[in-house]
Amino acid sequence: MDNISIARLLDETAALLEIDSADPFRIRSYRRAAEAVEQQTTQLATLVNEPKQLMAIPGIGKGMAANIVALLTTGTMPLREELLLKYRPSMLELLRLPGMGPKSVALVWSALEVSDIDGLEAAAKAGQLAKLPRMGEKFAAKLLKGIEDYRKNSSRFRIDKAQGFADTISGMIREFPGIEVITPAGSLRRGRETVGDLDLLVTGPACEPDVVAAAVEHVAGLPLIDKLLAKGQNKVSFTLRNNLQVDVRLLPRASYGAALQYFTGSKMHNVALRQRAIKRGLTLSEYALLRLEDNVIVAAASEEDIYHALDLDYIPPELRENGGELEAAAAHTLPVLIELGDIRGDLHMHTNESDGRDSILAMAEAAMARGLKYIAITDHSKALAMTNGLDDARARAHVKRIREVDAELGGKIRVLPGIEVDILADGSLDLEDATLAEMDIVVASVHTHFNQTQEEMTARVLRALENPHVRILGHPTGRKVLSREAYAIDIDAVLRRAAELGVAVEHNASPARADLTDLNLRLAKQHGCRIVVDTDAHATEELGQMRYGVTQLRRAWLTKADVLNTLESAEELLGAMRPKP
């Protein structure tokens, strides 16, 4: 059983405990343990005989370690089995409906024996819900709408899409006079790969308490609103036609930092931060950090003030997952995270010679405009016929043209000849070694899965790594971000071998194609892998996706020194890569 599955079972147990009205703090322990397990880079399955190491994980004590061992050895645990005798697994899905919390789920179960969505829908339509305490006509109507939406679309949005909506909505809000700053908070600011809903924080003179009502009305009247969900004194919630929920909060400037900190989260980071505040005789809310004894404001206007007042270094949003960042900030050992401006080159892109849209020169000029000092042109090889992939002869001719463009540019930017070569089912490559020898950058990628098992896929990649011409392993897992598909490859084994051989591992910056998670990246660093981040651009504007890739590197706690394509020049880079045979 992998860590994700363990975390899910612990989280489900927490939900069942909630329905069972268990001790809230016990519930929180299960939630916290689930989060901690999900963040581990080592598979807990390897620690089944090392309970001490399990208990070294913050949030996991004696009882939880026993639960995890039970899950790993039997596939379930006593408490979970006990709860499943009383309740139904389908009730967990009810919790995902808006307005349905654990108390309501328990109520419809005890009063109406309703345990799933179909049953709940029937009960609401039959008017049975309205008879229950604290549930009226309005609640039932809202619930039916919620069920409809849930069935239609219950997915999250990719970060680049969410960013686009944030930009559009921000532009419309900014039209109101007296609005100065709009910041997306929440998981978008933390740089998660996907975003569940959008939190926009707004401030400026129009957001001061005595005048804010007019600005609230402006937001509530935005033309792109599909359904208005809530409108309060300084908050407006609505959904767009695509069902993306947007929460807009208008805040006075004096408390903007506290609000930004609060709404950026994550939830677990905030809980830990507040506990720290209380230990210091302070209390932290979305309005301010206050001294408990006399309610004097200690910090509120900026996030930096708040962290410093809690004896912490400033913590970048990408690290705020309660994954050790508070301890590091207290000890002044937070890493100096890599930034977009540190990236000097992009080593994976396509041109119109295969399935790209633009020419070698156009890609080079666009890269130059973005301040890059070197790029590699890596078009597809012949096995990918649908991409017009190159055979040996075309690949050699392409190298010549790339070198000509490189010479034409006179050193303003270096353009390195390369290829994205396909790893065939048996692990061999689909071009001759003599062709690969002419390339500076050989990216080897798996593009088709056939019907191979994980063992076969892993063996295939491991064999490809042994080819001495391979310098970069391209999108190693083939993972799809939104569907969170299981890995087809034993990523731990692959990263280990790549590190031994000096093959760099690619993190694909494109949100659509990203295949290493932040956890994979942490694992790569642990194993001592050389890491490159590149865009896999198929058109000039896709070079801009580098920012999303860098965000993922930051979430993995990586620094400039951890990433190969921060090296200043093409010569330095090639010198740091696996030597050519």
Place this chain on the structure above:
DNA sequence: GCCGTTTTCGGCCCGACTGTTTTCAGTCG
């Protein structure tokens, strides 16, 4: 169920909004 510069017991984060209410519980973030 976890945790400890208040350490083996007694704590454990904060506030707004909604719908159903006549003062509040439940949900959400």
